Structure formats: C-alpha cells, structure tokens
C-alpha cells in the first residue's frame with residue numbers, strides 16, 4: 001500500500017472517531033464503526049462498552065481493547081487469547097470475526113478504541129490485512 005492509501009486510511013479512521021462520539025444507538029449519520037459495533041458487539045459488550053458482570057468483559061478501560069492492535073486483532077478475528085485476558089474469568093463465549101471485511105474490522109476496533117472513554121490510536125485496514133495474511137487460514 002502506498003503513502004496516499006495509508007493517508008486515506010488515517011483520514012477515514014479519524015472521520016470515524018469524530019462521527020462515533022455520541023452515546024446510545026447509532027442513527028443514520030453514525031460512523032461505520034458504530035454501525036458494525038451495534039450489529040456485532042453491542043448485544044454482549046453493551047451500548048456503552050460496559051459488559052455484563054461475570055459474562056462479558058467491559059471494553060471500557062480494559063487492557064486488550066487499548067493494547068497492541070495485532071494482539072487485539074488476533075483475539076477478535078481468530079480467538080487467539082491474549083495474555084491480558086485470563087481464561088475462565090467470564091462465563092460467556094466470544095465468536096470469531098475474521099469473516100468481517102478489513103474495513104469493517106478496522107472501523108469497529110477504531111470505534112471501540114475511541115469510545116466509552118477510551119483513547120487509543122485507530123486500527124488501520126492495512127493492519128487487519130497483515131494479521132489476516134499472517135494467519136494460516138486467511
């Protein structure tokens with residue numbers, strides 16, 4: 001990917017962050033990230049990323065959502081358990097999301113990292129693509 005495409009990705013991610021600020025259900029003007037979150041993550045992790053005690057962890061202020069994008073992507077796409085997520089702490093089971101597009105994964109994780117009081121750098125589609133390439137099943 002060239003620098004122009006990278007810049008476009010950063011701009012898209014920034015636009016997503018700006019559009020994704022409001023709480024509650026995403027309206028028609030909501031960012032792609034907020035929409036992907038509402039469709040795939042909200043039922044378990046909550047509209048405010050608050051989680052459900054003992055079932056699903058919060059995504060607000062927890063280490064994995066805010067940490068290394070590669071580790072975060074490995075978990076969300078393929079269920080590769082990060083060291084910071086102890087086994088057995090939550091009764092729920094999280095599905096794997098490798099079937100989402102690079103753009104949707106980048107958008108939803110950028111949304112999570114910039115919502116619920118979180119402040120972490122955007123995840124770029126190129127980072128998603130790299131994790132996908134590195135995985136034996138693509």
Ligand code: HEC
Nearest residue numbers: 040041044055056057062063064065085090092093094097
């Ligand atoms: C069916 C419920 C369910 C759905 C849907 C779901 N998750 Fe999860 N998620 C969980 C559970 C349960 C865990 C903890 C799993 C474990 O410890 O084995 C988890 C853990 C996580 C973590 C690690 C949190 C921490 O404490 O560090 C992240 C990040 C995460 N989910 C992101 C997402 C994203 C992004 C989506 C949507 C694309 C999503 N989840 C959809 C149930 C769900």
